[in-house]
Amino acid sequence: MRTAATPEELRREIAALPSPLVLVPTMGALHQGHLDLMHRAREIAGPQGTVAASIFVNPIQFDRAGDLAAYPQPLEQDLEKCRAAGVDLVFTPAADRMYFPDRSITIIENLLSRHLCGATRPGHFDGVCTVVMKLFNLFRPDAAVFGEKDYQQLAIICRMVRDLDVPVEIVGYPTVREPDGLAMSSRNARLAPDHRADAPRIRRALEGARSLLPLGERSAVPFLAAARKHLEESPFLKVDYLELVDAETLQPVARIQKPAVLATAAFYGEVRLIDNILLLP
Ligand code: PAF
Numbered sequence: 001m002r003t004a005a006t007p008e009e010l011r012r013e014i015a016a017l018p019s020p021l022v023l024v025p026t027m028g029a030l031h032q033g034h035l036d037l038m039h040r041a042r043e044i045a046g047p048q049g050t051v052a053a054s055i056f057v058n059p060i061q062f063d064r065a066g067d068l069a070a071y072p073q074p075l076e077q078d079l080e081k082c083r084a085a086g087v088d089l090v091f092t093p094a095a096d097r098m099y100f101p102d103r104s105i106t107i108i109e110n111l112l113s114r115h116l117c118g119a120t121r122p123g124h125f126d127g128v129c130t131v132v133m134k135l136f137n138l139f140r141p142d143a144a145v146f147g148e149k150d151y152q153q154l155a156i157i158c159r160m161v162r163d164l165d166v167p168v169e170i171v172g173y174p175t176v177r178e179p180d181g182l183a184m185s186s187r188n189a190r191l192a193p194d195h196r197a198d199a200p201r202i203r204r205a206l207e208g209a210r211s212l213l214p215l216g217e218r219s220a221v222p223f224l225a226a227a228r229k230h231l232e233e234s235p236f237l238k239v240d241y242l243e244l245v246d247a248e249t250l251q252p253v254a255r256i257q258k259p260a261v262l263a264t265a266a267f268y269g270e271v272r273l274i275d276n277i278l279l280l281p
Helices: 007-015 032-045 065-070 075-084 124-139 151-163 186-190 193-198 201-210 220-232
Strands: 002-004 021-026 050-055 089-091 143-147 169-173 237-246 260-268 271-279
Touching: 002 007, 007 089, 007 124, 021 032, 021 124, 032 050, 032 075, 032 143, 032 169, 050 075, 050 124, 089 124, 124 143, 124 151, 143 151, 151 169, 151 260, 186 271, 201 220, 201 260, 201 271, 220 237, 220 260
Parallel strands: 002 089, 021 050, 021 143, 050 089, 143 169
Antiparallel strands: 237 260, 260 271
16 A cells, blocks of 8 residues: 655655546544445446545644544554555645645635534535545546535535536445444544443434334424434433435425435534434425
8 A cells, every 4th residue: 555645745656556546535533434435435446446545634624623633643543444445545644735824725615504514613614625625636536435424515525526627526425334323433432431322312313303204294393303302312412403404405494395314413522423314205
């Protein structure tokens, strides 16, 4: 497995590697969810193609300094996991090799980021779009794989690629879960034991709401009420948001007439977890 720590090294390495190149952008602290994205990337690249990953904790997408400071960065273990997953090239830049001190250009998304995480994490998706665009320019991948747990992120990246004519295929991959249903996340490791034991309720809350669909319910209110009730029964959890949005525009809907997404973010202490579920009419 090859590694590159600077954009210059990365360009040299990429020049020596075969196409197609499929990229898995990550912030490290890799778990099975990331490894599944890498295996999907291999399926797309084929045995002769190149699977590349980036490990970069992108400072400009964090809205809370404490969250950035606490973000785990086990680089050596991450590299070992990439190697074992058959990744060909890993890019591990330091922040000062990604951003110039007088950086003055940022990609701003101002429609799909109005709700959900975008509403409670100001500037987050501008930071995501900016770093993902930089990674696309550096790697020039044929395809890139992103997890559906970050549903809003995936939708915004698809929109960015569409609106800016970026020549890359975006591939979404279903959320990978722990056996008890909790969506895998690098943040799960920071949960206190009683919070970790309680956290599968997030998935149960969303699934419980979805069970209203076969009963013929289509109005948003009962879905939101059912999910909120289950979330708020927790002695630990604090709801950051719970919204029902159109699956494509990410704007709130009053009724489920097209595919919709019920999405939530919740705090356990300082740890913020997200999850979502697709609701089909
Ligand atoms: O999903 C993530 O890990 C990050 O938001 C990403 C896409 C790697 C950009 O920093």
